[in-house]
Amino acid sequence: MSATRVAVLRFPGTLDHESAARAVEGVGAEPVFTHHEDTALPQGTHAVVIPGGFSYGDHLRPGALASRTPIMAAVTGHAKDGGKVLGICNGFQILCESGLLPGVLRPNASLSFICRQADLEVADSGTPWTGGRLAGEVLSIPFKHHDGAWFGTPGEARVVLRYKGGNPNGSIDKIAGISNLGGNVMGLMPHPEEAQDPLLGSTDGRVLFAALIA
Amino acid sequence: MSGAPTMGESGTPLYEELGLLDTEYDRVVQLMGRTPTDPELVMFSLMWSEHCSYKHSKPLLTGFPTTGPRVVMGPGENAGAVDVGDGLAIVFKVESHNHPSAVEPFQGAATGVGGIVRDIIAVGAKPIALLDSLRFGTLDSARSRFLFRRAVEGIGHYGNCIGIPNVGGEVQFDERYEDSCLVNAMCVGVVPHDAILSCAARGIGNRLVLIGNRTGRDGIGGASVLASAELGDDDADKRPSVQVGDPFTERKLMDLCQALNHAGLLVALQDLGAAGLTSAASEMASRGGVGLAIDLDRVPLREQGMAPGEVLVSESQERMLAIVEPANMDAVVEMARRHELDATDIGEVTDTGELEALWQGEEVVRIPSPYLTDDVPFYDVPRDAAPPAQPIDLASVAEPGDLGQAWLALMADPNVASKRWVFEQYDQLVGANTMRRPGGDAGVVRIPGTNRAIAVTLDCAEWHTEIDPYAGGMASVLEAARNVACTGAVPIAATDCLNYANPEKGSTGWRLAESIRGMADALTAIGAPIVSGNVSLYNESPRGPIFPTPVVGIVGLLDDASTSIGSAFGRHGDAVLLIGYGEPRVDASRYLGRCDGAPPAPEPATDATLFELLAECARRRLLTSAHDVSEGGLAVALAESCIGGGIGAEVSITPGRRADEAIFGEGGGRVIASCDPAQLDAIAALATDGVTVARIGTVGGDDVAIEAGGSTARVPLSDLARVWEGSIPEALEAQ
Numbered sequence A: 001m002s003a004t005r006v007a008v009l010r011f012p013g014t015l016d017h018e019s020a021a022r023a024v025e026g027v028g029a030e031p032v033f034t035h036h037e038d039t040a041l042p043q044g045t046h047a048v049v050i051p052g053g054f055s056y057g058d059h060l061r062p063g064a065l066a067s068r069t070p071i072m073a074a075v076t077g078h079a080k081d082g083g084k085v086l087g088i089c090n091g092f093q094i095l096c097e098s099g100l101l102p103g104v105l106r107p108n109a110s111l112s113f114i115c116r117q118a119d120l121e122v123a124d125s126g127t128p129w130t131g132g133r134l135a136g137e138v139l140s141i142p143f144k145h146h147d148g149a150w151f152g153t154p155g156e157a158r159v160v161l162r163y164k165g166g167n168p169n170g171s172i173d174k175i176a177g178i179s180n181l182g183g184n185v186m187g188l189m190p191h192p193e194e195a196q197d198p199l200l201g202s203t204d205g206r207v208l209f210a211a212l213i214a
Numbered sequence B: 001m002s003g004a005p006t007m008g009e010s011g012t013p014l015y016e017e018l019g020l021l022d023t024e025y026d027r028v029v030q031l032m033g034r035t036p037t038d039p040e041l042v043m044f045s046l047m048w049s050e051h052c053s054y055k056h057s058k059p060l061l062t063g064f065p066t067t068g069p070r071v072v073m074g075p076g077e078n079a080g081a082v083d084v085g086d087g088l089a090i091v092f093k094v095e096s097h098n099h100p101s102a103v104e105p106f107q108g109a110a111t112g113v114g115g116i117v118r119d120i121i122a123v124g125a126k127p128i129a130l131l132d133s134l135r136f137g138t139l140d141s142a143r144s145r146f147l148f149r150r151a152v153e154g155i156g157h158y159g160n161c162i163g164i165p166n167v168g169g170e171v172q173f174d175e176r177y178e179d180s181c182l183v184n185a186m187c188v189g190v191v192p193h194d195a196i197l198s199c200a201a202r203g204i205g206n207r208l209v210l211i212g213n214r215t216g217r218d219g220i221g222g223a224s225v226l227a228s229a230e231l232g233d234d235d236a237d238k239r240p241s242v243q244v245g246d247p248f249t250e251r252k253l254m255d256l257c258q259a260l261n262h263a264g265l266l267v268a269l270q271d272l273g274a275a276g277l278t279s280a281a282s283e284m285a286s287r288g289g290v291g292l293a294i295d296l297d298r299v300p301l302r303e304q305g306m307a308p309g310e311v312l313v314s315e316s317q318e319r320m321l322a323i324v325e326p327a328n329m330d331a332v333v334e335m336a337r338r339h340e341l342d343a344t345d346i347g348e349v350t351d352t353g354e355l356e357a358l359w360q361g362e363e364v365v366r367i368p369s370p371y372l373t374d375d376v377p378f379y380d381v382p383r384d385a386a387p388p389a390q391p392i393d394l395a396s397v398a399e400p401g402d403l404g405q406a407w408l409a410l411m412a413d414p415n416v417a418s419k420r421w422v423f424e425q426y427d428q429l430v431g432a433n434t435m436r437r438p439g440g441d442a443g444v445v446r447i448p449g450t451n452r453a454i455a456v457t458l459d460c461a462e463w464h465t466e467i468d469p470y471a472g473g474m475a476s477v478l479e480a481a482r483n484v485a486c487t488g489a490v491p492i493a494a495t496d497c498l499n500y501a502n503p504e505k506g507s508t509g510w511r512l513a514e515s516i517r518g519m520a521d522a523l524t525a526i527g528a529p530i531v532s533g534n535v536s537l538y539n540e541s542p543r544g545p546i547f548p549t550p551v552v553g554i555v556g557l558l559d560d561a562s563t564s565i566g567s568a569f570g571r572h573g574d575a576v577l578l579i580g581y582g583e584p585r586v587d588a589s590r591y592l593g594r595c596d597g598a599p600p601a602p603e604p605a606t607d608a609t610l611f612e613l614l615a616e617c618a619r620r621r622l623l624t625s626a627h628d629v630s631e632g633g634l635a636v637a638l639a640e641s642c643i644g645g646g647i648g649a650e651v652s653i654t655p656g657r658r659a660d661e662a663i664f665g666e667g668g669g670r671v672i673a674s675c676d677p678a679q680l681d682a683i684a685a686l687a688t689d690g691v692t693v694a695r696i697g698t699v700g701g702d703d704v705a706i707e708a709g710g711s712t713a714r715v716p717l718s719d720l721a722r723v724w725e726g727s728i729p730e731a732l733e734a735q
Helices: A017-026 A070-080 A090-098 A206-213 B022-032 B038-047 B098-103 B105-122 B142-162 B222-226 B233-241 B247-262 B276-288 B308-313 B326-338 B369-373 B403-412 B462-467 B469-486 B508-526 B604-619 B633-645 B659-664 B677-684 B717-733
Strands: A005-010 A030-035 A045-050 A084-088 A104-106 A114-122 A138-145 A149-151 A158-163 A175-179 A185-188 B071-073 B080-085 B088-096 B126-136 B166-173 B182-192 B207-212 B268-271 B291-295 B319-324 B342-350 B354-359 B362-368 B434-436 B443-446 B453-459 B490-499 B530-536 B549-558 B575-581 B625-628 B649-653 B669-675 B692-699 B703-708 B711-716
Touching: A005 A017, A017 A030, A017 A206, A030 A045, A045 A070, A045 A090, A045 A206, A070 A084, A070 A090, A084 A090, A084 A206, A090 A104, A090 A185, A114 A175, A158 A185, A185 A206, B022 B038, B022 B369, B038 B276, B038 B308, B038 B354, B038 B362, B038 B369, B071 B088, B080 B490, B080 B530, B080 B549, B088 B105, B088 B453, B088 B490, B088 B549, B098 B105, B098 B142, B098 B182, B105 B126, B105 B142, B105 B182, B105 B247, B105 B268, B105 B319, B126 B142, B126 B443, B126 B453, B126 B549, B142 B166, B142 B182, B142 B247, B142 B717, B166 B443, B166 B453, B182 B453, B182 B490, B182 B549, B207 B247, B207 B291, B207 B326, B247 B319, B247 B326, B268 B276, B276 B291, B276 B308, B276 B319, B276 B354, B276 B369, B308 B354, B308 B362, B319 B326, B326 B342, B354 B369, B362 B369, B403 B633, B403 B659, B403 B711, B403 B717, B453 B469, B462 B469, B462 B508, B462 B549, B469 B490, B469 B508, B469 B549, B469 B604, B469 B625, B469 B669, B490 B508, B490 B604, B508 B549, B508 B604, B575 B604, B575 B649, B575 B677, B604 B669, B625 B633, B633 B649, B633 B659, B633 B669, B633 B703, B633 B717, B659 B703, B659 B711, B669 B677, B677 B692, B703 B717, B711 B717
Parallel strands: A005 A030, A005 A045, A045 A084, A084 A185, B088 B530, B126 B166, B291 B354, B490 B530, B649 B703
Antiparallel strands: A104 A149, A114 A138, A114 A158, A158 A175, A175 A185, B071 B080, B080 B088, B088 B182, B126 B182, B207 B319, B207 B342, B268 B319, B291 B342, B354 B362, B434 B443, B443 B453, B453 B549, B490 B549, B575 B669, B575 B692, B625 B669, B649 B692, B703 B711
C-alpha cells in the first residue's frame, strides 16, 4: 500500500517547502509539492501543509495574495470536508487571510523580526495536533517572524499552543498556535519542521506532522 | 581618428567627471585608436574604477596561496569552490558593500546581501548560509546607532525573505568607523561538481540572455562614484547611486537559475553587480575569449528616456546574464515565465572578441573586451612603513582594585557583549540544516542530503593589523580558523574582504601589502588556500582612515556532522581545560580598550597543530565544549561558555606577570574546553609540538571564578549574563 499523501503547497516566495516535505517523509507520509496555480489538490490528498516563507514577498499583507490563489479554493474545500490542514508561520497567516482560521497576525510588538528557540505550552490537549500531550506539557520549537502577534477572539478558535514565559511578540493570551473549532485546521507561528532532528537541537516538532496522518 | 574629449555638465571633461585620470583617458584613446563614444567612456570609467579593476591592489594579491587538493575553482570566477566529498563542492565568497551602506544603510546592506548571493547563484550553486562582518562607530554616536540599526534591518529584510539562514559573523564598534562603516557579507553554497557553471561565454551564435529584473536608473555609477572614492560631506547627494533591493525577485531568480542549471539549459552564467551589464558582459567575453553583441533596444527597461550609457552601467538589482544555445531559448523563456520572471534575448556570442552595442539601430559601442577587463593601468601603492610598535610597560597599567568589577565592565563592552540583538533579527534556521547557530565560535550547517557539515566564520584582528600589519594579517586568519577549529571542523579554505583606507595616502599601502603577506603565510601554514575575495579601498573620510581591516572567512569541514562541538559548557563536574599556546598580554587588548602596544606574534605552525588536536578530539568525541579565547581573554571566554550552558565554573591559572594580565590578557592560540574527567588522559596524550593541554578547573556552581597567583575574580553567573546580554540593547534604548 502506498504512503499517505500530504500536499505541500508552494507559492512564489515560499521558503520552507523542502524542510516541510522532509518532515512529512519523517512521519512516513508522501509529500507532493502543489503549486499556487493548481486548481485541485493532488489525487488522494489526505492532508495539506502550508509551509512558511514570504509568499509574494509579503506584498500588501503577509499571506494576503497567496490566500487569493486558485489552490487555496481547493484547500478550503478540503478543510470544509473535514480534511486536515497545517499552516506554519506564513502558512498560518495565509489560513487567517483565507478565513479558514479566525483572527489576524499583526506585526510583533517590537516591530522587528525575531528568531528564537521557544518553549510552547500545550493549552488544549483535546485537538489531534499535540499527540495526546497533556495541557501544560512543553514543546521546544523555534519561531522566526516579523508579523506573528495573533489578534482575535480566542473563543472563536481552540488555543492549542501558548508561549511559555514571556510574551515574545505581543499576541493575545501569548497564543502561538490555534485550530478551528472543528480541530482539523491548525495554524502556528513557530516552525515544527525545524524541530525534527536531534542534530538540530529538538525533535518536538514531529508531533504536529504525525497528527497529519493520525 | 581622434577628436577632442566630450565636455561634461560642470564644464570639465566628461572623463574627469566620471573619475578617470588624464593619463587614464589618454590610455583609453591610445588603446582605442580614436576618441571613445560617450557610452564607451562611461564603460571605461566604471571598469577601470578601483572597485571593478583592483588597480591598486591586484599586484599585491598574487601572494595568496590559491591552490590545493580540494580547490575546484580558485579566484577569478564569481566565487571559489572546494571539494567536500560525495561529489559536492562548497562555493563561497565574501564581499563588501561599505560605501552604499554609509550613504543609505538599509538598502546598502540589503543589496550587499543580494549581490553576494547572486555570486553564489552564478556558479550554479544552492546558497545554504549567510554571514556578515559589520563595523560601525561607537554606540554613543547617534549616527552610528542609526547606521547599525538600519544596516542590521536591511540585512534581515533581504536575507530573511530570500530564505538563506544567517549563521554567524561579527560586529565591532570603534570611532575609526564612524564615517566609514563596514558591511561585509559572505554567502556559502553547495553544488555538485558536474553542475558548476563558469562565467566564460562560449559558442559563436549562442544567445545572450538577460534574466530577472527590469533595468532602471538606480545605482548608476555606484562602483566609481561611491565605491572608489573617499566619503565626504556631500554623501547625501550620492544616495541616488545606491541600488534598491527586491528580495522577492531575488528568491525567484535563485529558484529559476537553479532550475535552469538543473535542466542543463545554461552554457554560462554571470551576475550583474557593480557596473551592471558592462561588467557582466565584458567579464563573460574576456573569460571566454569571444565577443558579445548587445542590442540595447531589447533590454527591458523600467523607465523611459534612458541613455545607452545608462542602460550599460545601471546597477539595477536582481539580474543575471546567461549564455544559452539557440535551441534552448524557448525552454528558458518558458521556465522563466513559470517563475514569473523575464528572460530576454538581448544579443549573441560573436567571434570578434569585441563588446558591441547597438542603440536604435546604430552602433554606439565597439570595444575589444580585454581593454575593459585586462588593460587597466595598475598602480604601485606607496609603501611607507610605520615605526615598529613598542610593548606596553605593565608597570604603567594600574591594577584594578576589584577584578570582578573589571570583569563586568569588560563583559559590557559592546565589542565583547552578546550580539543577540543583531542575530535574533535574522532567520538562522531556514532550510533546517543549521546545527550551531550564531553566537558561538562558528556557524555549523549540515550539507543538505549528507552526513557532513561545514563550519563557517568571519573574523578580523584590526587592532593587531594597525599595530603590525604582517602579524595582524596572520592573526586575522588564525582567529577565524581557530573559531572554525573549535567546532571540531578542519579549516579547508578561505575567502577575504580587504577593507582599507586610501592606498595612495600615508602608510595604508604598506599596511595593505604587509597584511596580505601575513595572511598568505598563515593560510599556507594551516593549509587553507584563498579561493575568492574582494577589496574595498578608500574607506576614509576627512576625519581619517579606518583601521586596516582584512576580514577573513574560513570554511571548515566535518566529515561526520554529529561530532561537532559547541562552545557552551554542558555538564556539572566536567573538567575545564586550557588548550593551546602563548602567554596573554595586555597589549592591544579589550581589557585596556585601546589599540596600543605590541601584541604577541602569532605562531601559525603551532595553531595548525592545535587545529589537528581539536579535530581529533571531535572525531573521538572527547570534548563537551570548546571555545576560542579572543577578545577579553580567558575571563570572557570562560564566562561565555558558562552563560551558554547556564552553569558556573571554578578555575585556577598561572598568574604570569600579573593576575589581571593572566585573566584578561590576549594573545597566542588558546581554547577553553570542557570534558568528562575520564577523557583527560586521552586528550592530554594528543598534546604535541608546542600545544599544551592543562586542566584548570571544574564546571559547576552558580558563580564563575578565576584564581591566579592568590588573586581571585569571582562573579555570580547571573550578573555576568545580565551585563553581557543587556549591553547592546541598553545602548540603543538609552538614547
